[in-house]
Amino acid sequence: MRSLETLIRVQRRQLDQLRRDLVALETLAEDLRGQAAALEQDVKTQQAVAKRGGPEIAFSYPNFAQWAIERRGRLAASIADVDGRLETTRAQVSEAFQDLKRFDIVLANRQQRAREEAARREQILLDEIGLEGHRRKRA
Numbered sequence: 001m002r003s004l005e006t007l008i009r010v011q012r013r014q015l016d017q018l019r020r021d022l023v024a025l026e027t028l029a030e031d032l033r034g035q036a037a038a039l040e041q042d043v044k045t046q047q048a049v050a051k052r053g054g055p056e057i058a059f060s061y062p063n064f065a066q067w068a069i070e071r072r073g074r075l076a077a078s079i080a081d082v083d084g085r086l087e088t089t090r091a092q093v094s095e096a097f098q099d100l101k102r103f104d105i106v107l108a109n110r111q112q113r114a115r116e117e118a119a120r121r122e123q124i125l126l127d128e129i130g131l132e133g134h135r136r137k138r139a
Contacts, residue, residue, distance in 0.1 A: 004106060004107050004110065008100065008103045011096065011103055015097060015100055018092050018096055019093060022086070022093055025085055026086065029079065029082045029083065032075055032079045039068060039071055042068070046065075046068075
């Protein structure tokens with residue numbers, strides 16, 4: 001039973017690490033989505049400035065637009081990558097949790113069988129004591 005307890009302890013550590021990884025990935029995904037939203041807001045702001053500004057400002061807008069398009073593409077690729085890793089990690093967390101539960105159930109069953117066996121042995125001992133006492137009274 002000792003090795004099963006060790007296995008459960010190791011499985012819990014792995015599950016905890018996977019959960020920490022999942023939280024980190026979710027934070028990263030949220031940050032990337034925030035960056036994408038901020039970029040879109042910057043694009044709208046720059047478009048408004050270019051419309052109101054003179055020819056000098058309008059002249060520099062295409063460079064900004066090119067940079068924004070490239071940045072948007074990089075952010076979209078990063079978000080897609082993180083989303084894929086999130087799904088994989090969620091599946092790993094689910095699997096690790098199921099394994100941990102299986103081990104917990106096996107341990108609980110073994111402990112229950114051990115208690116039942118101890119109770120059975122105790123009952124046999126008490127029965128023997130009772131029979132011996134009964135024999136001595138009759139003798």
